[in-house]
Amino acid sequence: MQGLIEELFLQAFANPALNAREDQACIALSELCAAGDRLAVSTDSYVIDPIFFPGGDIGKLAVCGTANDVAVSGARPRYLSCGLILEEGLPFATLARIVQSMAATAQQDGMQIVTGDTKVVPRGAADKIFINTTGFGAIPNNIDWGVHQIRQGDSIIVSGTLGDHGATILNLREGLGLASELGSDCALLAPLIAPLLNIPGVRALRDATRGGVTAVLHEFAAASGCGMEILEAALPLKPAVRGMCELLGLDALNFANEGKLVLVVAPEAEAEVLAALHQHPLGRDAAVIGHTLERQQVNVVGLFGVSRRLDLPLDEPLPRIC
């Protein structure tokens, strides 16, 4: 079995560093140095249930999620490591499908999975498959995006419709049986981000994964000292996601996304950033949703102009009936 797995990885992920079959991947620094002067590194573990879902699977997610965390620094994600924990009994065909999906996703944006590890644990010690990935890329010399750049009066932009991934997973995981056009938005964001490198006034980017846009706004507020205020009426939502929220009493702001950016930009950069986002298929529905405030709090302005606090969700959203 272990031999089969090794073969699978070597074939699917084939690249010079991996093919050398050393204990480590050797990466030429010169290539990275040519792209920038700082290394962006990010790691994340993926334990999603179900492992296949409309719009993606755990493999695609493990590549996109980590690559996106690197990409929001302005770096182009180039290399990934990958560690897999497999539950004994996971069908080889299932694993093969996930690995192929990882390889195809990485290849899409010229990323290489240069080193990896697999462990098989007894039944019950893991749930089918867990994946950890770490991503690397160089941040261009002139780019210094981050929460420290955020100023009062900046614009808050999202790159597309909110909550598609979270709504899709909730429906499957809790067996709600809602049929719809819902699908995860799982996607690589680096190509969407690339044109923004040339626009002055981009302050900070995050991909709005677990905890949704709400969590990102709280992170921005906590780290920058600025407040965040968004307008409920400005939030781009797919009708099916809105329908699900009405039906189950949930807020799409708290749903996870896997292919959406939250951006803070200087007011004078707003139009140019929006235009650049609209150029890319992933950014078609990009919209300005609010602005930053002096006082450090996170508010949402309702349909009738009344502002209220937007609290962090306690934990994963659960459907309500009352």
Place this chain on the structure above:
Amino acid sequence: MRYIDEFRDPALTEALLQRIAQLMLLMPERQQLPLQIMEVCGGHTHAIFKFGLDRLLPDNLEFIHGPGCPVCVLPMGRIDSCLEIAAHPEVIFCTYGDAMRVRGRHGSLLDARRQGADIRVVYSPLDALQLAADNPQREVVFFGLGFETTMPASALTLQQARRRSLTNFSLFCQHITLIPTLRSLLQQPDVRIDGFLAPGHVSMVIGNAPYGFIAENYHKPLVVTGFEPLDILQGLLMLLEQLHAGRSAVENQYRRIVPEQGNRLAQQALAEVFCLKASSEWRGLGEIAHSGVQLTPGYAEFDAERRFHPQAQQVADDPRSRCGEVLTGRCKPDACPLFGKQCTPSNAFGALMVSSEGACAAYYQYRRETA
């Protein structure tokens, strides 16, 4: 979205707000003593805060957030019983998502699920019934809670269980009924409520007649009201018009959904499956006679309590919490000594902080200072 967005129209909202403000000016005696309107249902509370309606209305018009949130009034002891039943290895325990976070003395259903109990969130009791059909070797228990809105779903599910001979399905019944609780509120001497917004979705089942005593015996106007902003404001306007004219009647704002007589088919199903219990406990309010239901003898075989015999539970509310007074309008949520300190949504001491529809939780989420 049809039948939703039309009822959130900003221009019509503005028109209603203006009309309400004008009517309030015609009642100058209310400048000193604010009008207190109880919205009975947690769904109303939620909508009022979500849309900020309370802040768009004149200051001398106050909402009292009523007892109509079944999660808030769910006694801790019942959750302990849920956990006891769910701990049986053969049991698949199902309930609505709302009940998952409510804590008993030994944690919540969500905690128990994380520790390995087979507890599942369902959207409908029919989903739980299907689980029973799909897992004949397991015992599926559905924890049914809620008022008359939700009761018919439980009743029809049990009728179907009988028709399909699914003997591995049972109901842990926590269904309660609002009318006796409203009566007990009105009987308390120091409760000052000027009028009621009555819950539209309960009313679509029971009809408008059961509220008659509130208008006739207690001379309080009452308007059965829907849940969109325009519904709530129009219901409020109808109440103010009654108050201004010195009338007290039961009126129906939510005619598109609520027929005068309610839903006869639902009432028949309720009568077949449920009967009144002598007394039921409400968290924050204590025992109230005839305020809950149990299965009729004809359906007793589906009673999870008869099947699993959970221990009798008696868990007192925290004596410092002022839930009961908030529920009766004698105390605002933030006047409670525990509010926002020992008692927050992530660590709820009191009933009204437990559910996002509880008056305190809604107050905490929406009403803390934003200026």
Place this chain on the structure above:
Amino acid sequence: MCLGVPGKVISVGEDLHQLATVDVCGVSLRVNIALVCEDSPQALIGQWVLVHVGFAMSLLDEQEALEMLAALEQLRAVGLERPMPEGKDALH
């Protein structure tokens, strides 16, 4: 327990014990119709119902809905003629 959402009946089974399909803003869900139907389910197709926990609880009366909105439209028109005494803007 109040979450009820209007949805439109898209298809029905042969009798009222079979689930109907209801569309709620692009989400379709299977719904029990035994509380809004006494004989032939066919008549429900195209009707709006209020959905709560997987059950159609009430038929939506479109006429009543239109009348309510018309009444509010009337109120708005009157309000425009007679503005607030202090000219106070209620919103914002």
